[in-house]
Amino acid sequence: MKILLINLFVLLSAFANAQSFTHSLSITAKQNGLQALAVSPELKNLSNTSFSDVRIFDKDKNEVPYFLVNESFNYSSVNFKEYKITDKEIGKGRYTSFIVLNPDKKAMQNIVLCSANSDAIKLCDVVGSDDMKQWYSVSDHILMYNLFDENSVQAYRTLSFPMVNYKFIKIEINDLYTLPLNVLKVGYFEGAISAGKLNSIKPSHEEYNTIREKKVSVHRVRFENASIIDHISFKVKAPNYFKRQARIYVNRSRRVKNTTENYREIVFEFELNSNTPNRFDLKDFREKEFEIEISNEDNPPLEFESIEYRQLQTYLVADFKQGEQYSLFAGDRTLKTPVYDIAYFKDKISQYVPTLEVSDLSALAVVKAEPIVVAEKHFWQEPWFMWLCITVASFMLFLFSIRILKDMKK
Structure with a gap:
């Protein structure tokens, strides 16, 4: 009877701990120690915002602790570490240099x-x-803009370039064409890897129309999954001079007196102007579909060369561990955010942590269900037989408990 009860509990535990991931990819470590896996936009949009549904396992199916590093546009000066600089020249000729x-x-791969x-x-x-005599090109014509912080008198901005x-x-x-920029210090952020690196994401569908009676143009955007967008930029082909108010709408629904009401919510407002780069940072924006509405007034509609997300x-x-094979699984919405010890050492990392780029990983593979072949069931495969076993086991457990109580009274 004891063996029967133990087997029953093991069976129930197996059902409780089953994990149902939907996607996976493989990882090969190139060296020992901390390494950073660059999450692709496809995986990031598939996963929960907190990555609670993501786990990493080694070849023996042991869970591998990890922590997240989410890059940001702005960092705290507390985490800023300065580089030593020399030969600083300001306002002499064409360039400010150091x-x-x-x-x-x-x-x-970056300098802040x-x-x-x-x-x-x-x-x-x-x-x-390497000798301050022969210089070699690394990156040309890096655009620097929004060089200000509304909450401070100084701003931190990242210059990214090839490693x-x-x-x-x-x-x-x-x-x-402008007066020199007052560069106060140069360095990097402790706890950041690429300090503001952006990845391009492509919509599955885009449609641009002009509604002349309302004097607006509407750009409809749809992604395959609800996608995180942190930055949007517009390249306008025509006209040469423009100043238009624009807003991003998202379709919402709500319950009002036992009925469902659909409405449009404005989530972001901005201005497109021929005198600015027309690049905008978004905050906490994750949507599958949205509309960009542009007010034309009495002007011709804007013609876009490109809109990038x-x-x-x-x-x-x-x-x-070097040479070891690892697997990353994602998509199990029943999981909670893991708690790992390694997260407490997050502030020890920097841009010097080796990165495993997306190109080093196999493509995400959707786990597809195999076709179900209906076969003749034996009586022990029927639901009634399982419930009969559970009932018998419960009755035996009840009798066993009564016997123990009687023995204790003696």
Whole structure:
């Protein structure tokens, strides 16, 4: 009887702990230690915002602890670590320039500038050298904009470029058409990996129409899944001069007196202007469908060269072993956010944590259900037989409990 009860409890536990993931991908670690898995937009849009439905397992199916690093446009000065700079020149000729020292030749893929607030638009070039004699191109014409913080007199902005490990990295900011930018310090953020890196995401459908009687143009956007959008940019083809009010609408529904009412909610308002870059940061925006409505007044509708949607990079950081195979599973909505010890050491990471790029991973594979073949059931496969076993087991447990109580009274 005891063996029967134990088997029953094991069976019930197996049902309770079953996990139903919908997608998976494989990971191969390139070295030992902390490494950052760059989450693709496809995986990020599929998963919960908190990634509660994501787990990593090793080859023995042991759960691997990890923590999230969500990149941001703005970081706290508390986490800012300065680089040493030399040969700083301001307002001399065409450029403001300075050299960032990297004596240990560590791999770098971004540099954060702290500057006094300015609404100027700047172009920046990055070059590198190991001897300060021969310089090599790293990145040209990096656009710098929104160089101000509404809550501070200074702003932190990231210059991203291809990963390099030169001893000396020179930053040259073009001053040909505007006065110099007041760069206060240069460094990186502890606890960040790529400091504001953006990934492009593509809608499954876009449609642009003009409603002349309402004097508006409407751009309808639909994604395959509810997608996180952190940044949206517009390239206008015509006309050359424009100043239009625009807003993003999302269709909503609510219960009113036992009926469902549909309505449109404005989630973001902005202005498209020929004198600005027309790039906008969104906050907590995750939608599958939405509409961008532009007020034309009595002007001709805008013609767009492109509208681009981007999301900030997210990383999963874990302690991997070189050469080991790992699997990431996602999509189990029944799971809760995991609590791992490794999360308490999140502030120890920096941009020097090696990254596993998306190109190193296999494509996300949707787990498809196999066709169900209906076969003749035996009597022990029928639901009534399972309930009969449960009833018998419960009755035996009841008798066993009474016997124990009688023995205790004796």
